[in-house]
Amino acid sequence: MWSFITRRLLIMIPMMFFISIISFTITELQPGDFATQFLNNPRVSPEQIIQLREKLGLDKPATERYLIWIKGIVTKGDFGYSFAYKRPVGELIWERMGWTVTIALITILFQWLISIPVGIYSALHPYSAGDYTLTTIGFLGMSIPNFFYALILMWVALKFGSTSVGGIFSAEYIGAPWSIAKFADLLKHIWLPLIVIGTEGLASLMRIMRGNMLDVVGSPFVNSLKARGLKDGVVKKHAIKNAINPMVSIAGMQLPDIFSGTIITAIVLNLPTMGPFFYTALLNHDQYLVMTFLMFIAFITQIGNLLSDIALASLDPRIRIN
Amino acid sequence: MKKTLILIVILAMGLALIASDYTVNKMFTKEKAKTGGTITISLDSAPQSFNHYGALDNAVYTVMGQVLIPLVEMNPITLEIEPGMAESWEISPNNKEVTFHLRASKWSDGVAFNADDVMFSMQYFVMNKFAEGNQVARYTLGGKLVEWKKVDNMTVKAILPEPYGAFFTVLAQAVLVPKHKLDGKFDKNDLGSVNKLWTTDVDMSEIVGTGPFVVKDYYPDQKIVLKRNPYYWKVDSKGIRLPYADELDYLIIKDPEVAVAKFLSGELDYLKITSKDYPSLKQKELKGADFKVYKGQPTKPTPSPIHITFNFDAENQQLREVFRNDDFRRAMEYALDRERIIEEVYNTLAVVGGVPVLPSNKAFYNPEIENIRRSFDLDKASELLDKIGIKDRNRDGIREFPNGQQFRFVLLTRNQQDFQDIAYLYSQDLKSIGVNVDLQILDAGLTSQKALAGDYEAAIMAFGNQPDPQLRKAIWQPGNPLYYNHLSSMDKDTRTVIKSELYDWELKIWEDFEKGQVTMDQASRKTYYDDWQKLYAEYVPFIYVCKGMDLMVASKDLGNFYQLDNGTMVYLEYTLFKK
Numbered sequence: 001m002w003s004f005i006t007r008r009l010l011i012m013i014p015m016m017f018f019i020s021i022i023s024f025t026i027t028e029l030q031p032g033d034f035a036t037q038f039l040n041n042p043r044v045s046p047e048q049i050i051q052l053r054e055k056l057g058l059d060k061p062a063t064e065r066y067l068i069w070i071k072g073i074v075t076k077g078d079f080g081y082s083f084a085y086k087r088p089v090g091e092l093i094w095e096r097m098g099w100t101v102t103i104a105l106i107t108i109l110f111q112w113l114i115s116i117p118v119g120i121y122s123a124l125h126p127y128s129a130g131d132y133t134l135t136t137i138g139f140l141g142m143s144i145p146n147f148f149y150a151l152i153l154m155w156v157a158l159k160f161g162s163t164s165v166g167g168i169f170s171a172e173y174i175g176a177p178w179s180i181a182k183f184a185d186l187l188k189h190i191w192l193p194l195i196v197i198g199t200e201g202l203a204s205l206m207r208i209m210r211g212n213m214l215d216v217v218g219s220p221f222v223n224s225l226k227a228r229g230l231k232d233g234v235v236k237k238h239a240i241k242n243a244i245n246p247m248v249s250i251a252g253m254q255l256p257d258i259f260s261g262t263i264i265t266a267i268v269l270n271l272p273t274m275g276p277f278f279y280t281a282l283l284n285h286d287q288y289l290v291m292t293f294l295m296f297i298a299f300i301t302q303i304g305n306l307l308s309d310i311a312l313a314s315l316d317p318r319i320r321i322n
Numbered sequence: 323m324k325k326t327l328i329l330i331v332i333l334a335m336g337l338a339l340i341a342s343d344y345t346v347n348k349m350f351t352k353e354k355a356k357t358g359g360t361i362t363i364s365l366d367s368a369p370q371s372f373n374h375y376g377a378l379d380n381a382v383y384t385v386m387g388q389v390l391i392p393l394v395e396m397n398p399i400t401l402e403i404e405p406g407m408a409e410s411w412e413i414s415p416n417n418k419e420v421t422f423h424l425r426a427s428k429w430s431d432g433v434a435f436n437a438d439d440v441m442f443s444m445q446y447f448v449m450n451k452f453a454e455g456n457q458v459a460r461y462t463l464g465g466k467l468v469e470w471k472k473v474d475n476m477t478v479k480a481i482l483p484e485p486y487g488a489f490f491t492v493l494a495q496a497v498l499v500p501k502h503k504l505d506g507k508f509d510k511n512d513l514g515s516v517n518k519l520w521t522t523d524v525d526m527s528e529i530v531g532t533g534p535f536v537v538k539d540y541y542p543d544q545k546i547v548l549k550r551n552p553y554y555w556k557v558d559s560k561g562i563r564l565p566y567a568d569e570l571d572y573l574i575i576k577d578p579e580v581a582v583a584k585f586l587s588g589e590l591d592y593l594k595i596t597s598k599d600y601p602s603l604k605q606k607e608l609k610g611a612d613f614k615v616y617k618g619q620p621t622k623p624t625p626s627p628i629h630i631t632f633n634f635d636a637e638n639q640q641l642r643e644v645f646r647n648d649d650f651r652r653a654m655e656y657a658l659d660r661e662r663i664i665e666e667v668y669n670t671l672a673v674v675g676g677v678p679v680l681p682s683n684k685a686f687y688n689p690e691i692e693n694i695r696r697s698f699d700l701d702k703a704s705e706l707l708d709k710i711g712i713k714d715r716n717r718d719g720i721r722e723f724p725n726g727q728q729f730r731f732v733l734l735t736r737n738q739q740d741f742q743d744i745a746y747l748y749s750q751d752l753k754s755i756g757v758n759v760d761l762q763i764l765d766a767g768l769t770s771q772k773a774l775a776g777d778y779e780a781a782i783m784a785f786g787n788q789p790d791p792q793l794r795k796a797i798w799q800p801g802n803p804l805y806y807n808h809l810s811s812m813d814k815d816t817r818t819v820i821k822s823e824l825y826d827w828e829l830k831i832w833e834d835f836e837k838g839q840v841t842m843d844q845a846s847r848k849t850y851y852d853d854w855q856k857l858y859a860e861y862v863p864f865i866y867v868c869k870g871m872d873l874m875v876a877s878k879d880l881g882n883f884y885q886l887d888n889g890t891m892v893y894l895e896y897t898l899f900k901k
Contacts, residue, residue, distance in 0.1 A: 032767040038378050039770040047459055048378075051451060055514055084370040084377065087521050095523075095542050154583050163587040166580040167544065171362050171573055171589050174545040270580045272543040280367065280576075285767075 001313070008306050016299065020073075023294040024066045027287050033058045034083045034285040056083055069288065079295075080288030082281070089292045093274065099168065100259060100273040103193060108254055110198040111205055116247070119209025120240060123217060126210075138206045141199025146265040150196045154269075157192070164188040166270040193269050197262050201254075208250065212243040245316050252308025256301040260293075342409055342426050343557045347397060350897040351558040353881045359900040360569040361591050361880075364581045368543045368574050372529055373520035374497050375453040382455075385572060388548055388895060389430075389531035390497035393422055393440065394490050398621070399892055401685050401789045403490045407435065407498055407532060417485035417842040424476045428553040429500050430536040431527075437472045442501035444470045452514040460492045460793070463839070485840045487847045488792030500530050534565040534896035546572040556896070565896030566881075585613075585875060591898070592876035592883060597671040603875050612879070618872030619682045619889030620673060623786035627675040627869035628744060630658065632731075634808040636779045640723050641731055644712065645780075646825075651862040652696060653706035657751050659698040664868050667743040675869030677858040678798070679851070680787050682890060685844070688852040694859035704755045714756050721756040730758035735782040736769040744867060745782055776809040787869075791851045792839055798854070799835040800828040807863055827861045 035052045038044040053059050057068070072078040079089045118138070122131040141149075154165045164170060164185070173185045216222060216239045225235045263275035274293075281289040313319050369381040374390055376382075395406040408422035427435045449467065451458045461468040466483035473479050482489065508515040520529055522540060529537045534556070535548035548570040556564045573589065575581040578596060582603070585593045595603060595615075604615045632645035632654070644650050664672045674695070679687045696702070707713070711724045721729045733749060735741045742763055749759040759780075764772070773781045785804075788794050797804040801811045801819025811823045819832060831854050838850040858864065872891050876883045879901040883893040 031765065032771055036767040036771055039767070039774055044378055048454075048456065052378075052454065055452065055454075084379070085522060086371060086373075086376060086518050087523060091523070151579060154580070158583055158586055163589070165583045165587055166575065166577075167573075167584075169544075171545065171571060174573075175539055175541045175547070268577050268580065270575050270577060270584075272541075276576060277543065 001310075005306070005310070008309075012299075012302055015302065016295065019298040020070060020291070020295060021066075023291040023298075024062075024069070026294070027285075027290050028062050030282075030285060032285060034287065037284055069291070079292040082286050082289045084281070084284055084286050084289075089289045092277075092289065093293065093296065096272065096274045096277055099271070100275075103168070103190075103197075103271060103273060104257070104259070106190065107194055107198045110194050111201050112251075114198075115202050115205035116209055116244070119206045120213055120243075122206065122210040123213030123243075124236070126214060131210075134206070135203070135210075138199075138203030142201075142203035146196055146200055146262065147268045149199070150192070150265055150268045153192055153196060162188075165192070168193075168271060193265070193271060196265055196269065201257075205247070205250070209243065209247060212246055213239065216243040245312065248312050248315060249308045252304040252306075252311070253301075255304030255307075256297050259300060260297050343555055343561075343563075344405060344409075344425075345559055346556045346564060346894075346897065347400075347404070348559055349399065349892055350894050351882060352884065353899075355558065355562070355566045355881055355897070355899045356901065357562065357566050357899065358568050360571055361567045361895065361898050361900070362571045362573060362589060363895075364575045364584065364590055364593055365546070365572040366574075366576060366578075366581075369522065369540075369546065371517075371521050372524060372537060372540075373455075373517065374499070375447040375450070375455040376517040376519060376521070378455055385537070385546055385548070386497065386531075387533070388535040388570060389529065389533045389537060389551075390499060391532045392494050392497050394494050396491065396494040396789065398894070399886075399890055401683065403494060406494070407440070413842065418482045420480045420482070420489065421473065422478050422480070424478065425555060426476065427532055427555045429502070429532055430530045430551040430553055431503075432553065433500070433502050433530075435498075435532055436475050437478045438475075439498055439501045440478045441470055441472050442505060443496070443498040446504075446508075446510075446513070446516055447499055448496045450513050450516060452512075453516050457492070457496055459796075485842045487838055487841045487844070488790045489842075491790040491793065498532070503528055503530055535570050538569075543574055545574065548572070554896070558897070566899040567896075570895055588877075590877075591880050591900075592874060592893075595873045595875050597669040597870065597873060600669060600671055600873055613875055613877050616872075616874045616876070616885050616891055617671060617889070618874060618885060618891035620675065620680055620787075620869045620871055621682045621890055622872060623788060625870040626784035626786045627678055627680075628741065628782060628784045628867040629678070629864040630654070630733075630748065630780065630782050630867065631807040631864045632780045633776060633778055633806075635776050635810045636731075638731075638779065640725075640727070641779055644710070644723075644729075647710050648861055649706045649710050650712070651865070653703040653710075654752075655696040655862050655865045656699045656703035656706065657755060657757075658748060658865055658867065659751055660868055661698065663744055663747055666747065667740050668868065668870060671873060672868040672870045675787075675866060677855050677864070677866050678785075678787060678794075679791065679855060680869065682888070683787075683789060685789065686791060686848060686851050688855040690852070691855050691859040694856065698751075700751065700755050707755070707757070712757075719756055720758055728758070730760065731779040732760045732762050733780045733782065734762045734764065734769060734772060734778040736766040737763050738766060740870075741782055741784075748782075774804065774806050776806060781807075782867075791835070791854065795835050795839070798831075798858075800824050800832050825861075827857050828863075831857050 034056060035049045035058060038049055057065060069080055072080060081088050082092055085092055118134050122134055125131050157165050168186060168189045170185050173182045176182055222235060222239055225238060259274050260278065263279050266273045266275040267279065278293050281293065365381055365384060367381045369385055370379040371377040371382055372386060374382060374386040392406045393408040395404050397404055407425050409425045411420055411422045413420050424435065424437060424440065429435055447453050448456065449458045449461050450456050463483045463486055469481040471479045471481065504519055507519055522542065526537050526539060531551065534551055534554045536551050537546065538549040539547040550565050550568050554564055558564060573584065575584060581593055582595065582599050584590050600615065607613060607615045632651060634642065634646050636642045636645055660674055664670060676687055677691050681687050707721060712721045712729050714720060715722045715726060723729050733745055735745045745761050749761060752759050772778050773783055785797050791798065796802045799805060800808060803812060803817065805811065811820055811828065813820050821829060824832060834850040834854040838847050841847045874891060881899040881901050882897045885891055
């Protein structure tokens with residue numbers, strides 16, 4: 001097991017190096033640079049733009065800039081600094097981590113708490129009215145574009161006199177110390193992103209769970225359990241345990257989504273998460289910030305995969321890592 | 323005892339005299355105000371820094387505009403220069419020296435403001451070319467820098483290389499920073515290090531100012547809390563110290579729809595809106611909602627007024643010749659249906675906006691251009707095109723060059739809805755008179771890059787307005803890097819004008835701007851800029867389309883927020899109050 005983990009971690013090094021090249025190439029392919037956005041800004045003179053390019057090193061050839069960046073990472077663990085914020089990019093990303101992870105974890109929890117029982121129910125009552133209804137609702141959530149869904153829900157909330165739309169707190173509670181009132185205010189706001197972001201992945205999780213469950217229910221070992229006269233409840237327990245395994249690998253894949261999956265929705269819902277921040281950096285050509293963010297997502301994806309492999313191995317004795 | 327009392331009274335009176343207060347223009351304090359409370363407004367992006375000179379970011383300017391004050395201020399409505407941190411000033415007879423007498427006032431942490439702060443701000447920020455938001459170009463006249471001298475603790479002197487007509491307008495944008503807080507915090511051998519001061523993670527108590535508010539807290543991407551500065555030097559006509567409100571909160575809301583929703587839910591006190599939201603909000607107002615929707619006469623730099631231009635240096639030799647023909651550009655103006663654009667693209671919420679001085683700019687607008695401006699008339703456009711030899715020779719409905727080749731050009735614009743819509747409507751009208759236009763719609767940054775490099779045939783672009791034409795000289799004066807429809811009029815290496823490349827009317831405009839720059843008397847300056855506007859209207863190097871109105875919505879319990887009869891919106895954050 002440990003040798004497996006070490007091997008996987010070691011493979012990540014060349015992988016990340018390769019990804020850094022891709023990230024850099026992608027940001028280079030984007031037309032213009034950080035200074036371009038100021039070209040028709042009334043407050044900025046053309047001389048200033050030229051100076052800015054020189055100061056940020058944007059006038060240097062691409063390969064040279066890449067090497068400087070990589071050198072900083074390898075020798076000092078320095079991922080560069082944001083052109084816009086004049087601060088180290090790591091710090092900026094860290095600043096937004098709290099709410100990003102919180103909101104994502106709550107929505108993932110919401111998805112799982114609903115999709116697994118619903119998937120099981122659907123599989124145990126296939127082609128029933130209940131199955132069809134739940135599946136339809138799930139698909140509706142999946143097929144309505146998130147940002148549009150968010151706007152509709154906000155409109156409905158306003159229509160019914162709610163004063164808690166957009167963001168995660170009302171203005172007076174942003175930055176206020178925690179209290180029951182503040183927590184209540186959070187609950188008044190958080191249901192909206194929860195439903196909007198949560199329902200997106202609901203249908204697919206539900207369908208996967210349903211499919212797995214149907215497969216397992218029809219498999220020979222279930223028949224043999226039944227033939228041995230085990231109670232229905234006990235049979236189901238065994239079936240669920242087997243059907244849930246593939247879900248673990250999906251959980252690993254959800255990890256990167258936490259950080260980048262809901263950019264547009266987060267803008268529409270005014271969430272203080274990393275998505276909109278990354279989006280602005282992309283538009284502004286804030287190159288180091290964009291590259292570091294892309295590297296971070298790639299890293300998280302690999303970690304997610306590793307974690308799900310480990311979890312799978314420890315859950316299912318049939319899977320041996322070696 | 324009595325003597326001590328008298329002494330105290332005298333001392334107090336003396337102190338009141340030393341701390342020189344300034345009474346704000348009555349137009350901003352029309353209503354009887356209530357003090358206290360919080361005004362909450364929206365900001366469409368998070369600030370990149372709290373250093374006014376460390377970032378090129380409108381959010382920074384908006385927030386720090388409440389905290390830091392320049393030597394002189396410009397009244398946002400009348401555009402008149404009013405005292406700021408300089409209480410008064412004198413101009414020398416040769417118009418080359420300005421002596422500023424500073425206000426006896428304090429920074430928000432109680433430390434006295436003095437001449438050292440001005441010298442420090444000018445040297446390390448305003449005129450430091452390594453500061454990202456520096457303004458050094460505006461203080462460079464004929465290649466020489468404006469010089470600053472400390473006369474005494476409360477007096478500074480500016481020595482101008484030559485008389486400078488827009489000096490005070492330029493100065494009104496140079497906010498002053500506190501020396502006692504910033505000196506020693508950056509490397510004076512690396513002047514670029516000033517950009518790293520007051521970044522968004524700074525301890526907010528380090529940020530002090532002489533403006534109405536100071537920054538109290540910042541919650542990244544969510545909210546900026548400003549609290550009133552107890553030492554602010556402005557009072558209302560009754561002597562009540564401003565600002566009225568205790569707090570000014572900026573909620574960071576990136577999406578305009580969410581901002582409207584937040585306004586409707588009562589979280590915001592007023593909000594700038596788009597022409598898209600205007601009808602539905604107006605309907606709500608008419609149905610008795612507790613807010614008022616305003617359709618204000620445009621006064622602000624943004625939304626930038628859109629123009630159409632044809633490249634005098636287009637790569638295609640035949641097109642270049644046609645574009646340089648005055649009658650061609652006049653024909654193109656006749657073919658532009660401004661009324662339809664205002665109606666269909668802007669929901670009627672835009673005005674024809676001058677060339678490009680706004681009609682609301684009483685100091686510089688030349689109303690004569692209204693008689694010269696060509697209204698939509700396709701017959702006249704056709705007539706002019708026929709006259710210059712761009713005719714339909716083979717009766718296929720499409721015009722050709724004199725050599726029989728089809729006449730068509732590429733119109734470049736950015737992928738922003740109003741730009742695209744205007745491009746489309748215009749191309750349809752041109753098509754109906756036999757002019758084929760290919761639209762090239764690109765990302766905004768790329769569009770600017772191509773246009774400003776002269777890599778286009780025709781383009782639709784926009785630059786924000788400024789109160790003084792001098793501040794837009796780099797764009798509208800021929801021979802400058804942003805005069806992008808005739809880049810061959812500038813020597814690329816020396817960045818100076820090549821007069822032999824200019825047409826007579828361009829040369830006159832060039833001279834108008836030069837004279838306007840070195841004249842101190844505002845009335846004579848106006849005559850030069852009047853002439854420039856007339857020449858622009860006459861020779862149409864740029865066809866100005868329109869300018870969006872200042873659309874706003876404000877809660878009815880917000881005081882000192884109103885509209886003048888001429889349509890101008892009047893309010894200042896520090897005179898607003900909750901009724």
